[in-house]
Amino acid sequence: xxxxxxxxxxxxxxxxxxxxxxxxxxxxxxxxxxxxxxxxxxxxxxxxxxxxxxxxxxxxxxxxxxxxxxxxxxxxxxxxxxxxxxxxxxxxxxxxxxxxxxxxxxxxxxxxxxxxxxxxxxxxxxxxxxxxxxxxxxxxxxxxxxxxxxxxxxxxxxxxxxxxxxxxxxxxxxxxxxxxxxxxxxxxxxxxxxxxxxxxxxxxxxxxxxxxxxxxxxxxxxxxx
Numbered sequence: 063x064x065x066x067x068x069x070x071x072x073x074x075x076x077x078x079x080x081x082x083x084x085x086x087x088x089x090x091x092x093x094x095x096x097x098x099x100x101x102x103x104x105x106x107x108x109x110x111x112x113x114x115x116x117x118x119x120x121x122x123x124x125x126x127x128x129x130x131x132x133x134x135x136x137x138x139x140x141x142x143x144x145x146x147x148x149x150x151x152x153x154x155x156x157x158x159x160x161x162x163x164x165x166x167x168x169x170x171x172x173x174x175x176x177x178x179x180x181x182x183x184x185x186x187x188x189x190x191x192x193x194x195x196x197x198x199x200x201x202x203x204x205x206x207x208x209x210x211x212x213x214x215x216x217x218x219x220x221x222x223x224x225x226x227x228x229x230x231x232x233x234x235x236x237x238x239x240x241x242x243x244x245x246x247x248x249x250x251x252x253x254x255x256x257x258x259x260x261x262x263x264x265x266x267x268x269x270x271x272x273x274x275x276x277x278x279x280x281x282x283x284x285x286x287x
Contacts, residue, residue: 091115094135101208109139129164130174133157137181157181172203176213183216189223196220197228200235210239211249218259233266240266240273251280 091112094104104112116132136157143150161178165171179195196216203209217232224232239246254263260281267273 091119091131091135094138095131098134098138104135104138106142109135109142113139124163126164126168126171129160129167130171133160133164133174133181134177136160137177137184140181140184151185154181154185158185169198170202172199172201172206172209175199175202176209176216179216189220192216193220193223193228197231200231204235204238205242207243210235210243211246211253214239214250215253215257218254218257218262221259221262233262236263236266237270237273241270247276248280251277251284255281255284 094108094112097104097108112135113132116128116135119128120132133156136153140150140153140157143153158178158181161174161181165174165178168174175195176199179192179199182192182195196213199209199213200217214236217235221229221232236250239250251260251263254260264274264277267277
């Protein structure tokens with residue numbers, strides 16, 4: 063009995079040690095991740111420290127969260143680098159791989175799907191590979207308000223590549239934004255105008271007379287060419 067208890071205790075310890083070490087190793091990423099969460103640009107040194115910390119943590123326990131956090135900081139690092147610099151593409155490729163691996167373990171992270179879409183867009187990947195991530199982001203987080211406008215910009219930019227199943231999902235997202243948060247209506251119209259996609263937004267609102275009326279007012283208030 064004593065031997066069994068010892069073996070059980072040893073097994074539990076063996077499981078606990080890697081998790082503890084991974085948690086400690088990952089602490090160095092928190093300053094950079096906090097800035098990203100607050101929609102601020104992290105300091106270069108914090109990004110570098112965060113990437114190194116998460117790489118060490120993943121050596122202990124490669125969890126979905128750590129993989130997605132690592133990909134997020136790799137994307138931040140890539141965004142800082144000039145287009146054409148080899149390290150930029152290297153960071154983007156690594157971010158894409160880590161997003162895919164993390165999302166395979168936790169596919170319900172709508173923010174990570176959106177960031178994967180950005181990563182693929184920066185890499186010049188096929189439009190369809192970007193669109194699939196954007197639609198997954200809607201499916202996983204349709205009501206996450208902090209994603210609405212940034213995601214709407216990409217949805218409108220990639221509208222020509224939406225298929226017959228995806229287009230209604232995207233229109234429904236625009237209706238949700240319009241209905242739930244009036245403060246986002248003007249910026250949504252401005253984004254659609256800038257991308258020459260006003261017709262897409264208008265079509266999305268066509269079944270709501272009140273929405274159509276306000277849409278026309280906001281459209282008329284846009285700067286004239």
